[in-house]
Amino acid sequence: MILDHKQGHLDSVRSFLSTALYPVQYVVNVPVELAGTVNDAISMHSSLLDENDRLREERLMLNSRLQRYEVLEAENHRLRNLFESSLKLKERVLIAELMAVDLEPFKHQIRINKGKKEGAYDGQPILDATGIMGQIIHVSPFYSDVLLITDPNHSIPVEINRNGLRAIAVGTGQKNVLQLEHLPSNADIKQGDLIVSSGLGHRFPAGYPVGTVRNITLDPAEPFAKIMVIPSARLQSSREVLLVWPHEKARLRYSNMKDFAFYNAR
DSSP states (O other): OHHHHHHOTTHHHHHHHHHHHHHHHHHHHHHHHHHHHHHHHHHHHHHHHHHHHHHHHHHHHHHHHHHHHHHHHHHHHHHHHHHHHHHHOOSEEEEEEEEEEOOOTTOOEEEESOOGGGTOOTTOEEEOSSSEEEEEEEEOSSOEEEEETTSTTOEEEEEETTTOOEEEEEEOSSTTOEEEESOBTTOOOOTTOEEEEOOTTSSSOTTOEEEEEEEEEOOTTSSBOEEEEEESSOTTTOOEEEEEETTHHHHHHHHHHHHHHHHHHO
16 A cells, blocks of 8 residues: 555556446446436426416416406596597586496486486486487486486487488487487488487587488388487497586576576565
C-alpha cells in the first residue's frame, strides 16, 4: 500500500478490477435508479393532475365571468339604446324593469317595478327603445301591470308615417302581430309602411313607432282591407321599459290656471 501510494504500482490492477466490477455495480444500481425514476414520474404525474384540476377550475371560473360580462354588455347596450330613445322624447320619462310576465296564451300583460310611489298612473304609456309596448292598467304603490299592444283588448290610434292616413291598431292575441282597422280596400297603404302613433286620444305620444305593415289582404266582399302589422317594440325580449308622462306640462299648466282662477275669485 505504501509503495502503491508513493509509486502507483497497483493502478493497472485497480483499473482492471473496476472494469470487471462495472456490470455488477450497474446491475446493483438499476433498481435504485429505476425506483427514483418511477418516484419522479409518479410525483410529476400527481403534480400534472393537480395543475390540470386547478387549470380546469380556473377555466370554469373564467367562463362563468365571461358569461356574466356578456350579460352585462347586453344589458348595457339595451340601457344605452333606452337612454338614447328617452332623449328623443320631450316628455318626462322613467326607466323601469320587468318583474313578471303573464303566461296565459291570449292575455298579454307584464309587471314592472314602478308604481304610485314613482308617480305612475292608470293609462300611462309604456315604451321601449324601439317602439310603443302598451299602457298601465293597474297601479299599486310598488309595481304596475301593463297591457301590451298585442293583447286582444288593446287598441291604439295610429297613422301611416308616409301619408298621414289614420287608423286603429288592435291586438290580435298573437305574439308580435297587430291588425289595422277602418282602412278601406282602396286606401293608400303599402307593405313595409311604418305605422306611428297619431297622438289622438291624448294617451300615447304622437309620432312614436308602433309597427311595420307586413301583409295586406284585399277581399272584394269586404269594405275594409285586412292589414297585419309587426310591432316595432321588442315585446318578447325587452327587460327595461320607459314610463312616459306625455302631457305633464299641459296638466301642470291647466292646474296652475285653476289655481290662478281660484285665487282671483277670492
